[in-house]
Amino acid sequence: MRYGMVIDQQKCVGCAGCVFACKAENHTPPEINWCDKLIVSSGQFPDVRFEYLSTMCNHCEDAPCVKGCPTQAMHKSEGGLTLHEQEKCIGCKACMENCPYGVISFNWQRPHQEWQENKGLAAGTFTPSAMLAEAGGEGSPLSNPERGSSYPIQRQRGVVEKCNFCDHRLKVGLNPVCVDACPSNARVVGDLDDPNSEVSKLIRKYDGKPLKPELGTGSKVFYIRRYTPENR
Amino acid sequence: MKTANCNIMFLALSVAGLLFGGYFASMEWFVGPSYVANDGLFWTLPLVAYIFLALTSTGISILMTAGELLDNKAVKAHKLSLLTAALSLLIGAFAALATEMGSPFHVIWLLFSPNLSSPIWWMGTLYAVELLLLGFKYYLLLRGRPSNSEQWLTSAALCVAVAAALVLGSVFGTAVGRTGYQGADASVLTLLCALASGLSLAPLLFKEQAREVLLLPGRRLLAGLAVFLLTLYLYSARSTVLADIAWVQLWMPLLLLASMLVYKAKPAVSALIALPTLLLVELFFVIQGQLQVLGPKQTWLGAVQSYLPNTAEIAILIFGCSVAYLCFFLFNQLQVRLGGSSD
Structure with a gap:
């Protein structure tokens, strides 16, 4: 079993629904996006191209971040997922340096520290910390308790974090939240080892390619029907 | 008497440096980030x-x-x-x-x-x-x-x-090779930098009459590193990869050669030229590859960054x-x- 994802570029409308769904599900701080976008413009006028590429951790087969991590905090797990163990992370940032896709982020500050503030917008209004105490939640009232089943809901300062394909959802038979949130069904997740899975069929049919295939990292997020001249 | 005064001055400067740096170190440990660092750099x-x-x-x-x-x-x-x-x-x-x-x-x-x-x-x-x-x-x-x-x-x-x-070079070679996919020479560079900085400082630890023994290895090492950097500079200047901006600057080998020239007559001056140059060589070597932001972080940080400590x-x-x-x-x-x- 090897989890993989296909992103259909001609279905993706660039709404960033995946980005926001990921943020809510995984309780990422405002400055960190596990699921993000890459805006590529190329060519010369009048023959210019603009492409919106949704990106996240590619869960590479031969993951450079796993090789570079000195403490095995970044490791390969069931289903070929590349996961991160916060308790082992020493904040050396070797994984960030090694990742050719730039999808690992560092907690420079204590995540969600804005919810610790004791000052309201105006006198008599709720302060963030009072709101947190009232509404409950870990780190912020927006925290998702389900996330806590396999990864700390509230991360520490001085450690990295990245997409884990919503491993807590995969475990109970659900899709990663970015897949379910996509309004145009541009994302499909499945088993790359099963030739009859939808992802395998789509990759075969449209000759799906990962980002930077020349690096040989064995990236498991494939893009199909990109807006390249041959796909017009 | 002169040496004693010099020692006291260095000691006072070090204590001041410890307090000044210690303040920022404790800020970094216990309060929050104070460096000009981000997810790209x-x-x-x-x-x-x-x-x-x-x-x-x-x-x-x-x-x-x-x-x-x-x-x-x-x-x-x-x-x-x-x-x-x-x-x-x-x-x-x-x-x-x-x-x-x-x-x-x-x-x-x-x-x-x-x-x-x-x-x-x-x-x-x-x-x-x-x-x-x-x-x-x-x-x-x-x-x-x-x-x-x-x-x-x-x-x-x-x-x-x-x-x-050598291993230190392989760690930071990934930084310089991030965009241009090259950096195999990084381990040679760090070994040469180690030897050059060690031999630049060594005359100050030796008695004057015993420094003779350092002359040949010291000069050879400084010259060797200068030639190595010059080769890298020429190689980068001929590079056809636009994104791979060279980290080696021409003044680096020239300053090392200047330091080599006064190695015998003025070892303190030689060290004063060589050590800051080597620090800057190492700084440029580590920073340059990170100035090009990768992946989605380009959206937030820009495709290229600049750095000033x-x-x-x-x-x-x-x-x-x-x-x-x-x-x-x-x-x-x-x-x-x-x-x-x-x-």
Whole structure:
């Protein structure tokens, strides 16, 4: 079993629904996006191209971040997922340096520290910390308790974090939240080892390619029907 | 009298540096981030301070251990000074590294959860082993206990020092090779930088009449590194990859050649030229590859960044150097108290 994802570029409308769904599900701080976008413009006028590429951790087969991590905090797990163990992370940032896709982020500050503030917008209004105490939640009232089943809901300062394909959802038979949130069904997740899975069929049919295939990292997020001249 | 005044001035400066840098180090540990670092540019001057101090320590260790194994009388006569300097510089390097990694305990934790495929693990482990070997050697020397294992200890310290300098290159070669996919020469560069910085500092630890022995290796190393950098510069100048902006600048080999020219007549001036140049070589080497932002972070940080260290980062460099000098001073005091010579 090897989890993989296909992103259909001609279905993706660039709404960033995946980005926001990921943020809510995984309780990422405002400055960190596990699921993000890459805006590529190329060519010369009048023959210019603009492409919106949704990106996240590619869960590479031969993951450079796993090789570079000195403490095995970044490791390969069931289903070929590349996961991160916060308790082992020493904040050396070797994984960030090694990742050719730039999808690992560092907690420079204590995540969600804005919810610790004791000052309201105006006198008599709720302060963030009072709101947190009232509404409950870990780190912020927006925290998702389900996330806590396999990864700390509230991360520490001085450690990295990245997409884990919503491993807590995969475990109970659900899709990663970015897949379910996509309004145009541009994302499909499945088993790359099963030739009859939808992802395998789509990759075969449209000759799906990962980002930077020349690096040989064995990236498991494939893009199909990109807006390249041959796909017009 | 002049030397005593100079020592007091250095001591006062180091204490001031320790307080100034210590303030920013504690801010970084306990309050929040104060460096100009972000998700695109995350290894900055504090880490370069570690690299610089660790490589200088390595260069001195290599000189000391190689001289000892080759039975060089002048080097053996200054063994204690060289050992004290190597040990102090390495302690200073670890002090700077501890601020970079958010917590001093992270440096220790690294050793106990090994990933053998990670160059950073090897770097941390080799330098920790080097620290222990130098510490043990210093203890034996201070106690005046000749040990049968001394030859073994010296050989091990030499092997570990060479390996550590090479591994350091493989760690930071990934930074320079991030965009252009090249950096195989990085380990050669760090080894040469270690030797050049060690040999630039060594004349200041030697008595004037004994410096002759350093002339040939010192000049050759500075010239060798200058030629190496010049080759890299010419290679980069001919590069057809636009994105791969060269990190080597022409003034780097030229300053090293200038330092080589005054190596015999004015060793202090030579060190004053060579050491800051080497620090800048290492800074440019680590920073350049990170200026090109990768992946989705380009959306937030821009495709290319620029870097200028801020006060907190400069303070950490001062902190590392001050820790190193204070350790050197304290070790020398210890030697005097125990009745040994401080060379």
